[in-house]
Amino acid sequence: MDEQRLNHLMRQVAQNLDRAAFAELFDILAPRVKASLMKAGLDSATADDVLQDAMISVWTKAGLFDPARGGVFSWVFTIARNARIDRARRAKPLAPLDLMDWEPADEADTSEEQMVKASETEILRQALLTIAPEQKEIIELAFVQELTQAEIASRLGLPLGTVKSRMRLAYAHLKKFLEQKS
Template identity: 50%
Template sequence: MVAGTEKTTDAPWVAEMRRIRDDRDRAAFAALFGHFAPRVKAFLVKSGAEPSVAEDCAQDVMVTVWRKAHLFDPSRASVATWVFTIARNRRIDLLRRDRRPEPEDLTWGPSHEPDQSEVVEMNQETERLGAAIASLPEKQRVLIEKAFYGDLSHREIADITGLPLGTIKSRIRLALDRLRHAMR
């Protein structure tokens, strides 16, 4: 590859990503999907996934691209690198899931409905957890909410907040310790 050509060939995809990020532009996403989804599927099949699993995973990857477009940074990676990194991570998740052992005794049929005391207990625990989260120092509470309610990784939180990754990890660890003690 000639030096600088990646930036040139990536420029249209960067523009599409910006339109997705800034305007939630469906046409831009359709173009990105049309180009990358078949390539992601082929990548997954070559890495050992069944074609039907690769198809589902490729669609999931593209949904992630749509949902997390705000995290794309063209100064850090090309669009293709970013998309295929998501695909690689999703493939690793699938492999981990497939390696989990199945429980020996699966119960079939409808599960029992919780009785009223179980419902009350779950509601009380939910309220206690909400109060414990609300009582966290703001710097910790905000990060816990981003990590668990926003479903963001520590790296994504660091990118969004501009805080060092170590600070993010420390604050979340301290917050989880406080929550553990509060829920005892």
């Protein structure tokens, strides 16, 4: 995945409301968001509804995307997650706060950090290949299948404490990877 290209397309959408750039982004992002929604157990019709909401948010919020604060995939992941939660709580919408909406500007990273962040998705993809299988399993159940800690425990027949400690180990491992590479 060419992150430079993705960042460029995001910039085109944000600055010029460039529909052709958005159409190209759509073709890269939408099929992956759809795959994640299907893996999370949504039926095809609901997944399509959430996908529409998410892709429209990509358009309307493109101006809030800041490559210094993380990669496009990481941003789109949060957009899709919030769209899913919004749908589920339609009766009384209360999506999580969007971190980029209110984060103080003075936390913006230096240009040196930007270069690292730009490849953060790639670093993490590599790191996920090196993680212990029992930890990776739990990370995927949480992020891809979108199960709660209690649901993971019951699915795997493990005590809740074991699920939590494997999540902590996985996070520590991945974070170390990010820090080593930066």
